[in-house]
Amino acid sequence: MDAYLIPAVDGVAYGLLLFVVAAGLTLAFGVGDVLNLAHGTLFAFGAYAAAKVSDGSWGSLALAVLIGTATAAAGGALLSVLLVPLAGRGHLAQALLTFGVALVVGDLLVTVFGPDELPITVPASLDRPVDIAGHSYPGYRLAFIGVAALIAVALYVVVARTRAGSLVRATVDDRDMVATLGVDPFKVRTGVLAVGGALAGLAGALGAPIIGPGPRVADLVLLLSLVVVVLGGMGSIGGALIAAIAVGEIQTVGVTAQPTLAPFLMFGAMAVVLALRAGGLLKSRRVAT
Amino acid sequence: MSAFRRLAPFGFPALIVALVPMAWVLDEYATKTLTKILVVGLLAVSVALLTGVAGLPTLGQTAPYLVGAYTAATLVRHDVHIGVVQLLAAAGAGALFALVTAPLVVYARGVVVLMITLALGELTSTVAGRWKAVTNGTDGMLAFTSPAPLPGLVTLDTDRATYLYVLTVVAVLVGIVLLVLRSPAGAMLRAARDGETRMRASGHPVAGYLTVAYVAAGALAGAAGALLVTVERYVSPGAGGFDVAALVLLAVVIGGATSLVGALLGAGLVVATRDWLAGTDDRLAGHAPLILGGLFVICVYLLPRGLLGKRSAHE
Amino acid sequence: MSDLPSDLLQVDGLGRRYGDLAALDGVHLRVAPGDRLGLIGPNGAGKSTLLNLIAGSLRPTAGRIRFDGRDVTRLGPARRARLGVGRTHQHPAVWSSLPALDNVLVAGRRPWGRLRAGGRERARELLAEVGLAGVERTAAGALSHGQRRQLELAMALAGEPRLLLLDEPAAGLAPPEVELLASLLAALPRTVAILLVEHHLDLVYGFADRITVLHSGRHVHTGTVPETRSSPEVAAAYAGVAP
Numbered sequence: 081m082d083a084y085l086i087p088a089v090d091g092v093a094y095g096l097l098l099f100v101v102a103a104g105l106t107l108a109f110g111v112g113d114v115l116n117l118a119h120g121t122l123f124a125f126g127a128y129a130a131a132k133v134s135d136g137s138w139g140s141l142a143l144a145v146l147i148g149t150a151t152a153a154a155g156g157a158l159l160s161v162l163l164v165p166l167a168g169r170g171h172l173a174q175a176l177l178t179f180g181v182a183l184v185v186g187d188l189l190v191t192v193f194g195p196d197e198l199p200i201t202v203p204a205s206l207d208r209p210v211d212i213a214g215h216s217y218p219g220y221r222l223a224f225i226g227v228a229a230l231i232a233v234a235l236y237v238v239v240a241r242t243r244a245g246s247l248v249r250a251t252v253d254d255r256d257m258v259a260t261l262g263v264d265p266f267k268v269r270t271g272v273l274a275v276g277g278a279l280a281g282l283a284g285a286l287g288a289p290i291i292g293p294g295p296r297v298a299d300l301v302l303l304l305s306l307v308v309v310v311l312g313g314m315g316s317i318g319g320a321l322i323a324a325i326a327v328g329e330i331q332t333v334g335v336t337a338q339p340t341l342a343p344f345l346m347f348g349a350m351a352v353v354l355a356l357r358a359g360g361l362l363k364s365r366r367v368a369t
Numbered sequence: 370m371s372a373f374r375r376l377a378p379f380g381f382p383a384l385i386v387a388l389v390p391m392a393w394v395l396d397e398y399a400t401k402t403l404t405k406i407l408v409v410g411l412l413a414v415s416v417a418l419l420t421g422v423a424g425l426p427t428l429g430q431t432a433p434y435l436v437g438a439y440t441a442a443t444l445v446r447h448d449v450h451i452g453v454v455q456l457l458a459a460a461g462a463g464a465l466f467a468l469v470t471a472p473l474v475v476y477a478r479g480v481v482v483l484m485i486t487l488a489l490g491e492l493t494s495t496v497a498g499r500w501k502a503v504t505n506g507t508d509g510m511l512a513f514t515s516p517a518p519l520p521g522l523v524t525l526d527t528d529r530a531t532y533l534y535v536l537t538v539v540a541v542l543v544g545i546v547l548l549v550l551r552s553p554a555g556a557m558l559r560a561a562r563d564g565e566t567r568m569r570a571s572g573h574p575v576a577g578y579l580t581v582a583y584v585a586a587g588a589l590a591g592a593a594g595a596l597l598v599t600v601e602r603y604v605s606p607g608a609g610g611f612d613v614a615a616l617v618l619l620a621v622v623i624g625g626a627t628s629l630v631g632a633l634l635g636a637g638l639v640v641a642t643r644d645w646l647a648g649t650d651d652r653l654a655g656h657a658p659l660i661l662g663g664l665f666v667i668c669v670y671l672l673p674r675g676l677l678g679k680r681s682a683h684e
Numbered sequence: 685m686s687d688l689p690s691d692l693l694q695v696d697g698l699g700r701r702y703g704d705l706a707a708l709d710g711v712h713l714r715v716a717p718g719d720r721l722g723l724i725g726p727n728g729a730g731k732s733t734l735l736n737l738i739a740g741s742l743r744p745t746a747g748r749i750r751f752d753g754r755d756v757t758r759l760g761p762a763r764r765a766r767l768g769v770g771r772t773h774q775h776p777a778v779w780s781s782l783p784a785l786d787n788v789l790v791a792g793r794r795p796w797g798r799l800r801a802g803g804r805e806r807a808r809e810l811l812a813e814v815g816l817a818g819v820e821r822t823a824a825g826a827l828s829h830g831q832r833r834q835l836e837l838a839m840a841l842a843g844e845p846r847l848l849l850l851d852e853p854a855a856g857l858a859p860p861e862v863e864l865l866a867s868l869l870a871a872l873p874r875t876v877a878i879l880l881v882e883h884h885l886d887l888v889y890g891f892a893d894r895i896t897v898l899h900s901g902r903h904v905h906t907g908t909v910p911e912t913r914s915s916p917e918v919a920a921a922y923a924g925v926a927p
Contacts, residue, residue: 115480115483117483165670166670169673171479171480172426172479172480172483173669175483176618176622176665177670179428179615180668180669181662182662183612183662183665184659184663184666186658186662188659299611303487303488303491306484306485306488307488309484310484310485310488339499340496340499340500340501342499343493343495344496346488347470350473350485354473354476354477553789553790553797553799554797556786556789556790557790559779560782560786562781563779563781563782564777564778566741566777567777567778569741569760569761569762569765570739570771570777570840571765571770571790571791571792571839571840571842571843572762572765573762573795574795577796
């Protein structure tokens with residue numbers, strides 16, 4: 081059991097990272113009504129920012145986080161503008177456009193940053209092992225768990241306790257809410273795609289030492305956050321957190337212990353959850369699409 | 370329009386008849402390219418069956434495609450060199466995969482299907498990369514020996530023979546699907562796509578019908594996987610990667626989604642455009658995702674009356 | 685209300701709440717085979733809710749529904765349809781890409797595709813009966829709203845229901861179309877019981893054996909047409925005053 085302690089802690093870090101990414105995806109999907117298949121690419125913006133800007137000083141890390149978050153937010157907003165000509169064309173056309181954009185931008189990222197995974201430099205004071213229960217553990221990851229947990233708590237507080245959050249929850253429950261508010265739907269969509277992008281970029285910049293920038297990162301992050309959304313359901317932030325940690329553990333403990341079995345576990349978890357919840361996400365979407 | 374409708378049933382036989390002489394007209398390279406297009410086209414037909422006819426937009430048919438390809442490659446390694454046997458086994462494996470994953474797919478609708486099938490496809494490709502004992506991991510599986518289509522027939526040693534074999538298989542399978550779709554079963558599937566509420570109100574088990582369509586599409590994709598192994602003599606997880614899923618969905622979007630023949634033509638158009646662009650401009654060589662993505666964006670903007678416009682009318 | 689074994693439909697204490705709002709509250713209803721029951725009430729009375737609960741497209745939060753002696757409360761709409769509950773929708777539900785005739789054919793097929801007796805001929809007849817003989821090959825999506833309503837009626841009849849639930853079949857129809865509808869309904873065989881939800885009161889009065897009045901989700905009256913016309917409770921309900 082002891083051999084799995086380190087992967088298990090890694091799984092928590094991985095899971096929290098996925099939670100922040102998936103929260104952005106859910107926001108765009110639940111409120112903006114857009115399945116953003118370029119979400120993983122926005123994560124890559126943050127990860128590449130960390131690889132290129134962060135040089136071991138705290139200031140450069142802060143700058144990387146700022147750049148990663150800002151470019152990903154801008155990317156999200158730009159997607160919303162690109163969707164304008166598709167007004168009235170349905171959700172599928174929108175999803176396919178984001179998919180095409182993801183392919184194009186993913187290729188451009190490889191052209192600019194090269195086909196290899198880039199190494200990440202973290203601040204020196206975090207770049208050393210700390211001791212947990214007799215095991216040495218990378219300091220950065222421990223710090224990341226703390227920061228990501230803070231972000232998760234902040235997200236929870238915003239969604240559960242603020243007026244904006246209650247609007248978000250109401251809209252996820254009932255899409256027509258947006259129309260009754262009298263707010264310009266374009267502004268709502270742009271706003272949620274930008275905020276969703278910002279969350280992906282933030283996660284990418286902070287989480288680059290965990291899921292590093294490379295040609296496969298966008299696909300991987302998109303896949304895992306889709307699984308988290310499917311497992312966690314819509315609108316339930318607690319469900320998404322549990323799902324994210326579970327997927328994180330499968331990706332770490334699972335892959336360490338049973339590399340072949342890990343993807344099957346993911347299949348199995350999705351099958352079980354979808355079967356148990358014949359309503360929930362699916363039922364509400366059936367009406368919406 | 371009515372003239373077009375009257376001629377539509379002849380489109381597919383005419384296409385096949387036009388393709389046969391290509392075996393003697395084209396050079397080796399072009400024959401091989403056309404063979405590959407037919408394989409991708411068959412996969413695109415399975416995507417069109419789900420996306421356009423049944424109304425389940427999918428990015429995950431690469432999964433049964435991979436399952437079929439690995440099944441065929443495994444048979445080759447166990448000295449089964451009869452093409453039809455490989456095909457049937459691969460189609461069966463693809464259908465079985467679909468049957469097992471059907472509960473994940475047939476209760477969801479719209480973009481949620483896209484979301485779930487994308488995950489299914491990627492996870493299957495991941496399994497193919499990790500399950501070394503069965504798939505030989507990311508190195509892929511070689512399947513050198515060419516099959517004979519049926520016992521007693523010549524083995525497919527030339528590009529021309531392989532082309533004619535693949536063309537025959539695609540013609541037969543797509544022909545069967547077209548016939549089924551012209552039967553009442555096709556009308557019932559389209560009705561399920563158009564309006565489930567009324568289907569239920571008329572007592573029809575919609576999820577059951579969609580499961581049948583999904584399993585049939587899985588069998589088609591599995592058969593396409595067997596053809597892939599026959600053509601390439603090799604399969605690796607990359608054969609079912611993101612870009613392949615993108616390529617076939619794009620082919621279907623271009624082809625108009627509800628038309629299976631359109632999907633075949635769309636596959637040809639996408640592969641030809643990609644190869645032509647990559648061949649004419651050095652800067653584009655090696656940038657298949659860029660080209661595919663660009664085509665995707667252009668098509669979504671410029672083809673509102675293809676799949677997408679039509680679907681949104683029902684939403 | 686007695687529990688006659690001959691009742692086709694028995695609805696007991698049926699309720700449907702949305703949070704604090706009761707769309708339907710403790711409703712009892714009996715429909716015998718071949719019955720013509722009109723269901724009226726002002727907007728928001730719960731008529732469509734009741735109809736959707738009987739059809740199975742909504743789940744009740746209280747009460748029980750029996751059809752042909754069998755408890756169907758927990759069955760989905762497709763299962764109930766197979767037992768013999770047919771319906772039309774307030775917004776006509778047709779398959780827009782299929783021709784009108786194919787709509788009736790598919791609606792008339794048994795599960796997994798077997799054609800009912802009469803098949804194509806019966807489908808043509810039904811289309812003619814609802815006044816759509818000329819548009820057999822027209823895609824349903826290209827029909828007018830009124831025509832789609834008529835088409836869905838033909839589709840519901842094609843399933844040979846024993847209980848037919850009609851949700852405002854006259855809404856949006858022109859006067860001559862309403863007349864056609866009235867004569868069509870009058871000509872339907874007594875093998876099918878009909879529950880008619882309708883705002884067009886003359887149509888209901890001319891058609892129904894009995895009329896049930898709902899108001900604010902509650903049952904306020906059931907009686908013959910003359911009883912209903914002279915009922916003070918009904919007048920009060922329509923005046924917007926709860927009795």
